[in-house]
Amino acid sequence: TENEFHNKTVCVTGAGRGIGKALALRLAELGAKVIAISKSDENLKQLVALNNKISPVCVDLCDWNATKEAIKPHLPIQLLVNNAAVAILHPFLEVKPEDFDVLFNVNVRSIICVSQEIARDLIERKLPGSIVNVSSQASAAGLKDHSIYCSSKAAVDGLTRVMALELGPHNIRVNSVQPTVVLTEMGRIGWSDEKKAAGMLSKIPLHRFAEVDDVVEPIIYLLSNRSAMINGVGLPIDGGFLAT
Ligand code: NDP
Numbered sequence: 520t521e522n523e524f525h526n527k528t529v530c531v532t533g534a535g536r537g538i539g540k541a542l543a544l545r546l547a548e549l550g551a552k553v554i555a556i557s558k559s560d561e562n563l564k565q566l567v568a569l570n571n572k573i574s575p576v577c578v579d580l581c582d583w584n585a586t587k588e589a590i591k592p593h594l595p596i597q598l599l600v601n602n603a604a605v606a607i608l609h610p611f612l613e614v615k616p617e618d619f620d621v622l623f624n625v626n627v628r629s630i631i632c633v634s635q636e637i638a639r640d641l642i643e644r645k646l647p648g649s650i651v652n653v654s655s656q657a658s659a660a661g662l663k664d665h666s667i668y669c670s671s672k673a674a675v676d677g678l679t680r681v682m683a684l685e686l687g688p689h690n691i692r693v694n695s696v697q698p699t700v701v702l703t704e705m706g707r708i709g710w711s712d713e714k715k716a717a718g719m720l721s722k723i724p725l726h727r728f729a730e731v732d733d734v735v736e737p738i739i740y741l742l743s744n745r746s747a748m749i750n751g752v753g754l755p756i757d758g759g760f761l762a763t
Contacts, residue, residue: 522550523743523744524546524549524550524551524598524743525550525551526550526552527551527552527597527598528551528552528553528554528593528595528596528597528598529546529551529552529553529554529596529597529598529599529600529742530553530554530556530590530593530596530598530599530600530633530637531543531546531553531554531555531556531600531602532556532557532580532600532601532602532603532629532633533556533557533602533603533604534553534555534556534557534563534566534573534602535555535557535558535559535562535563535565535566536557536562536703536704537701537703537704537705537731538602538653538698538701538703538731538734538735539555539557539600539602539603540562540566541731541732541735542600542602542734542735542738542739543555543566543570543573544566544569544570544573545735545739546739546742547570547572547573548570549739551598552572552574553570553572553573553574554574554576554590554593554596555567555573555574555575555576556576556577556578556580556586556589556590556603556633557575557576557577557603558577558578558579558580558603559577560575560577563575563576563577574593576589576590576593580603580624580625580629580632580633581621581624581625581628581629583628583632586629586632586633586636587632587636590633590636590637591636594636594637594640595637595640595641595644595646596637596640596641596648597641597646597647597648597649598648598649598650598742599633599634599637599648599649599650599651600650600651600652600653600738600742601629601630601633601634601650601651601652601653602653603625603629604622604625604626604653604671604705605621605622605625605626605705606622606665606668606705606708606709607621607622607667607668608664608665608668608708608709609664609666609667610663610664611664611666614666614667618667619667622667622668622670622671623667623670623671623674626668626671626672626674626675627671627674627675627678630652630675630678631678634650634682634693637650638650638682638686638689638691641689641691642689642691647690647691648686648690648691648692649691649692649693649694649741649742649743649746650682650686650691650692650693650694651693651694651695651696651738651741651742652675652678652679652682652693652694652695652696653675653695653696653698653734653738654672654675654676654679654695654696654697654753655668655672655697655698656697656698656699656755656757656760656761657669657672658672658673658675658676658695658697658753659673659676659697659753659755659761660760660761662709664709665709672697675695676695676697676753679693679694679695679751679753680751683750683751684751687750687751692741692746692747692749692750693750693751694741694746694749694750694751694752694753694754695752695753695754696734696737696738696741696753696754696755696756697753697754697755697756697757697761698729698733698734698756698757699719699723699728699729699755699756699757699758699760700716700719700728700729701728701729701730701731701733701734702728703731706728710728716728722760722763723757723758723759723760724758724759724760724762724763725758725759726758727758729756729757729758733756734756737754737756741754
């Protein structure tokens with residue numbers, strides 16, 4: 520399995536920073552041809568500066584048609600990680616309809632858009648595939664001020680199950696991962712406050728947040744043939760948070 524990513528094209532969304540960036544770099548290191556989608560050109564330039572074999576695709580995933588057009592030249596894509604997401608946190612009583620639209624557009628609708636384009640093409644070519652959707656522990660646990668974020672990630676888990684059901688017969692597997700807090704830019708929005716962090720840490724049996732690599736490695740496993748019979752699962756990467 521050492522060489523299984525050679526000659527494979529992998530698309531990672533939200534590859535401009537955080538988990539997606541580390542994942543794109545690791546997959547490129549494993550020999551994959553990496554298509555890195557992100558919104559800001561500056562972050563993509565910095566990514567390509569670290570590995571110039573990575574192909575950057577600058578597109579706003581909220582733009583359905585532009586996203587489909589941007590992907591087309593790179594098909595076929597056998598491996599896909601739907602990682603892009605945004606977090607906007609407000610107490611439930613202060614949530615605005617705009618927050619709902621942005622979060623569901625990026626966190627849920629973009630998965631449908633990108634995966635449709637890639638899966639349709641694989642089915643036509645009769646090629647197998649593996650898709651990993653990046654969900655969160657927030658899909659299965661209520662977190663204060665995270666009402667829309669939690670809702671969007673619960674939707675990702677539901678979507679993952681139905682994609683697994685409908686794409687499975689075409690030999691395209693679909694799974695999700697549910698990480699706990701990772702102190703990326705997004706993680707810091709919710710958890711840089713020491714008191715809040717301590718409250719969360721006390722509920723994680725391993726007593727630490729996840730490192731970026733703690734998330735990257737299980738995603739690579741789910742992309743690989745080592746997980747050939749795993750389809751439709753949500754894998755917690757949370758040090759035991761969801762088990763308690
Ligand atoms: P970051 O906020 O660090 O990075 C998010 C990436 O998504 C950025 O590259 C950003 O682009 C991209 N992105 C956001 N909106 C769009 C858009 N409209 N179009 C294209 N790209 C977009 O997030 P993380 O690395 O922390 O999170 C990665 C995944 O992990 C997400 O799905 C998140 O929900 C999940 N997760 C994160 C946790 C955490 O604590 N950090 C915990 C559990 C799950 P740009 O660089 O251009 O801004």
